[in-house]
Amino acid sequence: MARSGGDKQGKLEFDESRIDSGIDSYKSISREHDGNLDSSEDKDKTCATDERLDSAYVSSSLTVDSLGDFIEKCSISECESTTDCEYTEEEVNFLTTVTEDGDTRRFCTSVDRPVSSRADGYSEQLTPLHLATYLNQPTIVKGLVEKRVSLELQDQEGNTPLHVACEHxxxxxxxxxxxxTSPSKLTNVLEAQNWRGLTCLHVATLRKHHRLVRLLMKNSVDLNIQEGTSGKTALHMAVELHDMPAVNLLLNKGANVDATMFNGCTALHLAVGRQDAAIANLLCQAGADKMIRNMEDETALDLADGNDDILALFPFDDIQIMGRTVMNFS
Known part of the structure; x- marks a missing residue:
């Protein structure tokens, strides 16, 4: 997407990857100067453009106060589709935002419906609960959840509102x-994967939000759930990040130390492959099976690559064939 003022001085060009989507919609802005900005008019235009980086979030229609006021008047809609609902003038004014570019974003009038559509056909799929979470407004989040809004609706990246909270x-x-949220409904939310195959636990682990990981643990999250692309568990991810506190936390709460990825690798394979002797030692102390072979027929020992600290974790007291001890010299 590019804007051009012909041959005028102070021309601004925006990268085509910038999509005015409402959240994190701009990626980069490149400014080209054809000459000096001598006129005050051009300078004013430049300043005005710099201030407006995202029309949806600077819009006066999307302030925290206005969102909170509207939530007080919301109720769960019984309509089968938003086209079946009759909206008040106040709802239409609040929920329809026309930006400076002429993009129209219509936010749902029913507080538990997917949020937006745009005149150009691009859908952001945000709900008011997504917006309140992005704005980090726990009071508004509480009000929405108490009105029985759905926590399972996903945005254009497949993220539920809880994914958003765990991300940030x-x-x-x-x-x-x-x-x-009732335990039965919460289970579905905790198991939901975004389009990258990540659950809320995976996201919190990747972002090293240990307090959020503990919160999810207290609410019976499945510690061994696999992400959808390579089959990693939260323990695999913590090992890859060299995140010793997270590894320790997950093991203490009962994470399966021998859980395998789709390629057969355990957390110990990853720790040894990354030459992380400290985490490898922690996994061994937790009872990790050193003889599990991945799809390439490699044990963790095969990946040690001459690292003496890691090799010391694999005593040679026994002769083993296919993981079974056939002779013991102790």
Whole structure:
């Protein structure tokens, strides 16, 4: 997407990857100067453009106060589709935002429906609960959840509102969602994967939000659930990040130390392959099976690659064939 003012001085060009989507929609801005900005008019235009990086989030229609006021008047819609619902003038004014570029974003009038569509056909699929979470407003999140909004609706990246909280480390928002949701419904949310195959536990682990990981653990999250692309568990991810506190936390709470990825690798394979003797030692102390072979027929020992600290974790007291001890010299 590019804007051009012909041959005028102070021309601004925006990268085509910038999509005015409402959240994190701009990636980069490149400015080309054809000459000096001598006129005050051009300078004013440049400043105005710099200030407006994202029309949806600077819009006066999307302030925290206005969102909160509207939530007080919301109720769960019984309509089969948003086209079946009749909206008040106030709802239409609040929920329809026309940006400076002429993009129209219509936010759902029913607080538990997918949020937006745009005149150009691009759908952001945000709900008011997504927006309140992005803005880190736990009070508004609580109000929405108490109105029985769905926590399972996903945005254009497949993220539920709880995914968003785990991504950004918004513990208070996550806490309101979890503690105001029935256990049966919460289970579905905790198992939901975004389009990258990640659950909320995976996201919190990848972002090293240990407090959020503990919150999810207290609410019976499956510690051994696999992400959808390579089959990693949270323990695999923590090992890859060399995150000793997370590895220790997961093991202490009962994570399966011998869980395998789709390629057969255990957390110990990953630790040894990354030459992380400290985490490899921790996994061995937790009872990791050193003889598990991955799909390439390699044990963790095969990956040690001459690292004496790691080789010391693999005593040679026994002769083993196919993982079975056939002779013991001790």
């Amino acid at each position: 480390g918004f513990w208070e928002c996550a806490n309101e969602m979890i503690h105001n």
